[in-house]
Amino acid sequence: MMRAAVCSLLLLVGLSAHAENRLTDPENTVTLELDDGIVVIELNPTFAPATSSQFKRLVRDGFYDGLGFYRVIDGFVAQGGDGSDMSEDENAEPTVEAEFDRDWQDELPFVSVQKADLFALETGFIDGFPAGRDLEAGKTWLAHCPGIVGMARGNEADSGSTDFYIVIGQAPRYLDRNITLFGRVVYGMDTVQRIRRGPPAEGGMISDPANSTIIRSARVLADVPDDGRLAVVVPDTNSDEFKAMFEARRHRTSEWFLSTPPAVLDVCQVPNSGSLQR
Amino acid sequence: MMRAAVCSLLLLVGLSAHAENRLTDPENTVTLELDDGIVVIELNPTFAPATSSQFKRLVRDGFYDGLGFYRVIDGFVAQGGDGSDMSEDENAEPTVEAEFDRDWQDELPFVSVQKADLFALETGFIDGFPAGRDLEAGKTWLAHCPGIVGMARGNEADSGSTDFYIVIGQAPRYLDRNITLFGRVVYGMDTVQRIRRGPPAEGGMISDPANSTIIRSARVLADVPDDGRLAVVVPDTNSDEFKAMFEARRHRTSEWFLSTPPAVLDVCQVPNSGSLQR
Numbered sequence: 001m002m003r004a005a006v007c008s009l010l011l012l013v014g015l016s017a018h019a020e021n022r023l024t025d026p027e028n029t030v031t032l033e034l035d036d037g038i039v040v041i042e043l044n045p046t047f048a049p050a051t052s053s054q055f056k057r058l059v060r061d062g063f064y065d066g067l068g069f070y071r072v073i074d075g076f077v078a079q080g081g082d083g084s085d086m087s088e089d090e091n092a093e094p095t096v097e098a099e100f101d102r103d104w105q106d107e108l109p110f111v112s113v114q115k116a117d118l119f120a121l122e123t124g125f126i127d128g129f130p131a132g133r134d135l136e137a138g139k140t141w142l143a144h145c146p147g148i149v150g151m152a153r154g155n156e157a158d159s160g161s162t163d164f165y166i167v168i169g170q171a172p173r174y175l176d177r178n179i180t181l182f183g184r185v186v187y188g189m190d191t192v193q194r195i196r197r198g199p200p201a202e203g204g205m206i207s208d209p210a211n212s213t214i215i216r217s218a219r220v221l222a223d224v225p226d227d228g229r230l231a232v233v234v235p236d237t238n239s240d241e242f243k244a245m246f247e248a249r250r251h252r253t254s255e256w257f258l259s260t261p262p263a264v265l266d267v268c269q270v271p272n273s274g275s276l277q278r
Numbered sequence: 279m280m281r282a283a284v285c286s287l288l289l290l291v292g293l294s295a296h297a298e299n300r301l302t303d304p305e306n307t308v309t310l311e312l313d314d315g316i317v318v319i320e321l322n323p324t325f326a327p328a329t330s331s332q333f334k335r336l337v338r339d340g341f342y343d344g345l346g347f348y349r350v351i352d353g354f355v356a357q358g359g360d361g362s363d364m365s366e367d368e369n370a371e372p373t374v375e376a377e378f379d380r381d382w383q384d385e386l387p388f389v390s391v392q393k394a395d396l397f398a399l400e401t402g403f404i405d406g407f408p409a410g411r412d413l414e415a416g417k418t419w420l421a422h423c424p425g426i427v428g429m430a431r432g433n434e435a436d437s438g439s440t441d442f443y444i445v446i447g448q449a450p451r452y453l454d455r456n457i458t459l460f461g462r463v464v465y466g467m468d469t470v471q472r473i474r475r476g477p478p479a480e481g482g483m484i485s486d487p488a489n490s491t492i493i494r495s496a497r498v499l500a501d502v503p504d505d506g507r508l509a510v511v512v513p514d515t516n517s518d519e520f521k522a523m524f525e526a527r528r529h530r531t532s533e534w535f536l537s538t539p540p541a542v543l544d545v546c547q548v549p550n551s552g553s554l555q556r
Contacts, residue, residue, distance in 0.1 A: 074468045075424060075549070100537075118395050118542040146353060146448050155534050168471075170424050170449055170547045174530070174539035190352045193446075193471040200553070252452070256433050259378075261452035264396040269448045271353070275478070 020239035024186065024232040024274070028052065029221035030059055031230070034213055037191030040221075040232050040276070041149055041183040044129055046108070047142050048099040048182035051151050051160065055182060058093070058162055059218045068212030069195050073204035075170060078195045079152055080215060081163030098157035099180045101141035104133065108140065109238050113246060113267045119143075119173040123267035125237035129184055130267045132176060142181035145171045145268035147192070149183035166192055171268040186234050186274040234274035246270045298517035302464065302510040302552070306330065307499035308337055309508070312491055315469030318499075318510050318554070319427055319461040322407055324386070325420050326377040326460035329429050329438065333460060336371070336440060337496045346490030347473045351482035353448060356473045357430055358493060359441030376435035377458045379419035382411065386418065387516050391524060391545045397421075397451040401545035403515035407462055408545045410454060420459035423449045423546035425470070427461035444470055449546040464512050464552040512552030524548050 028043040043052040058064060064081065071079040084093070110133060112124040120132035123143060130143040142148065148167050151160035160180060185192055195213040198204035206212050221229060235242050250265050306321040321330040336342060342359070349357040362371070388411055390402040398410035401421060408421040420426065426445050429438035438458060463470055473491040476482035484490050499507060513520050528543050 074471070075551075114396070118392070118544060119540055157536055170544065172547060173544065174527070174547075176539070177537055178535055178539070190475045193352070197468040200551075249452070257456055258435055259455055261454070261456070262397055266396060266448065266451065269450060269452075273353075273478075 020236045020241045021233045021274075022236040024221075024234055026222035026224075026229065027220065028056075029186075029232055030056070030183070031219050031221060031224075032064070032188075033216040033218075034191055034195070035216070036194060037188055038230075038276075039188035039191050040186050040230075040274075042128065042186045042232070042234065043183045044127075044142065044181070046127065047102055047129070047131075047140075048151075048180050050096050051099055051180045051182040054094075054096045054161075055151070055164065056220055059220055060223065062218075063093070063162060064215045064218040066214060066216070068206070068209055068214045070198070070206050070209070070212055071165075071204050072168075072195055072197045072206065072213075073200070074168070074197045076168065076172065076204070077165040078168050078192060078213075079163060079165040079204075081152070084162060093161045095159050095161045096151065096180075098153075098160075099182070100157070100177045101139045104135060104138045104140045110140070111237055111243060113270060114265045117264075117266065119176060125242075125267070125270075125272065128186070128234055128237050128272060130270075130272075141177050143171070143267060144173050144175045144181070145184075147185040147189050147273070148181050149185065150175075151180045151182060153179055168192060168195070171266075173268075186232060187276055189273065231277040232274055233277055235272050237272060242272075298514045298519045299511045299552075300514040302499075302512055304500035304502075304507065305498065306334075307464075307510055308334070308461070309497050309499060309502075310342070310466075311494040311496075312469055312473070313494070314472060315466055316508075316554075317466035317469050318464050318508070318552075320406065320464045320510070320512065321461045322405075322420065322459070324405065325380055325407070325409075325418075326429075326458050328374050329377055329458045329460040332372075332374045332439075333429070333442065334498055337498055338501065340496075341371070341440065342493045342496040344492060344494070346484070346487055346492045348476075348484050348487070348490055349443075349482050350446075350473055350475045350484065350491075351478070352446070352475045354446065354450060354482070355443040356446050356470060356491075357441060357443040359430070362440055371439045373437050373439045374429065374458075376431075376438075377460070378435070378455045379417045382413060382416045382418045388418070389515055389521060391548060392543045395542075395544065397454060403520075403545070403548075403550065406464075406512055406515050406550060408548075408550075419455050421449070421545060422451050422453045422459070423462075425463035425467050425551070426459050427463065428453075429458045429460060431457055446470060446473070449544075451546075464510060465554055467551060509555040510552055511555055513550050515550060520550075 032039040069080040130145045133140045152163040153160040198206040310317040347358040408423045411418045430441040431438040476484040
């Protein structure tokens, strides 16, 4: 196998290295320091203003510092917090209203990726976030792709309060519009994937906190002094470069492909993670 | 949030604990001992007899022992071997014929899961493996779900030889029928997810082997003496219990769901991993 193989194999990834980038807003960027790495979450006040606001307030209160991921199911989600969602104890923190979807507005910069996948009439990106859209119903919502961050809840719509989950496996899109998604991991998914799993027979519940991966500290990026602050660079999904990247994934021209794949795109399979600059 | 929340949250996972199980065939089961865990791969001689056979021969020759995962792209694949696919060096091992798909035969125990997802007219399981089917064309093939194992290749169909990849992210189904899939991880995906990633800017290539996660040893389970041999238990995807499990995922009845998801299933989102017994 010659050098040509290298090029074609790299093309498979659809590297977004040439996409135009933007910086995340430090006021809507949260860093989680885990045992062996930094995870960066971009919040989404456009879809989840109340939940993003509550999450930031809890981060600033130090609520998550020292807490762990106590429900971790390989291929599904890593859920962290104080476990109040999973216990009969009263939760000291207020609950937050459901923000499962929102009204469509023409001002939203929806970049359409695919019509009619299994779960939505249309999928695309809105400012970096994978989303579904139903123009007839006038609704749009964030989609459960890997790396998306949601607020856990009980059986009532408005019952979420503190505990959150990160999707770590094949997109559980059946959860779309049933739970509030309020952020996405833009850096550190490899670190997220190292979060210790719970026993499958226990539904991923880790009973002994000593076995949990711990959040050493959670910080809002805007609160970090300028001289120590990371810059978080993400692809600008509104850019022509980003659209060209995913269209090239839809229509593969590399000679590596011996049969042409269907001209479709899974919105959850379009790379859109970012990088850090110091 | 009361106890009810616990039950409903657990239901979300669609635990297959009650599915009927089967043991894998030790002759078609390979264990990879990595630095911090065991990964078990079930081979598929029904779809990839030549590739499964070559892989087993290499395992028995000790070819993989001490080699690492040198191309690891978070959210995509972890590729291991001697790197011969990515170099200009002559490969000392013979190449193996392409086994991208196979003729449909009515004897194949296809358990249909979903019609017309983005990538296939029909998806389902064949003896534990996620598969696509096109009855009109008379073809069936294994599907690129998380945990599937494929043989890397160059630009020619029959150019694969030694290096293999494990899918670690959202299903890259556009690769279906373009590359030989010959196995699936039935145990240890959490260990697979801890495989060290390569730098995204380098297309995941790890140039210094010291930075790679190493395969300490690869073994065919049948070669392990009886008294030290693991039994690998996987859900029997042909069983009524398994079908009932995934139909319950298609038609959610838990009160946790405040709006009913579409009555569809992503074959790559149906849990079908196994467990070990000593």
